[in-house]
Amino acid sequence: MTGPGWPNERGWLTIGAWTLFVYIISLVAFIPELDKSQLFTALASGVAGAILRDVYGMWTASTKAGAELAGKAMDVLHRQSEIPAGTPADPVSTKEVS
Structure with missing residues (x-):
């Protein structure tokens, strides 16, 4: 969905990850019986930990500026690796050996 301000x-x-995180924390806060369930505890801590790690990591390690910088570096690498027209593909000398 695009538009002004979206x-x-x-x-x-x-937004979705933090909504899920807040929902899990609110379940633990308002329904204390869930602490007795080992399955819910394992799932909630796994989901909450993954959300914190992945979303925070996404914003700190994969910033837009970092992605743009990586794109520029790849463009330079592609330009350097292009073979000019007329250059033989085989680097072996074409001169005859006497």
Whole structure:
């Protein structure tokens, strides 16, 4: 969904992840019986930990500026690796050996 003021894909992912995180924390806060369930505790801590690690990591390690910098570096690498027209593909000398 795009438009003035709407988040991009990263924004929607972050909103959804934090909504799920807040929901899990509110379940633990308002329904104390869930602490007795080992399955819920394992799932909730796994989901909450993954959300914190992945969303925070996404924003700190994969910033937009970092992605743009990586794209520029790849463009330079592609330009350097292009073979000019007229250059033989085989680097072996074409001179005859006497």
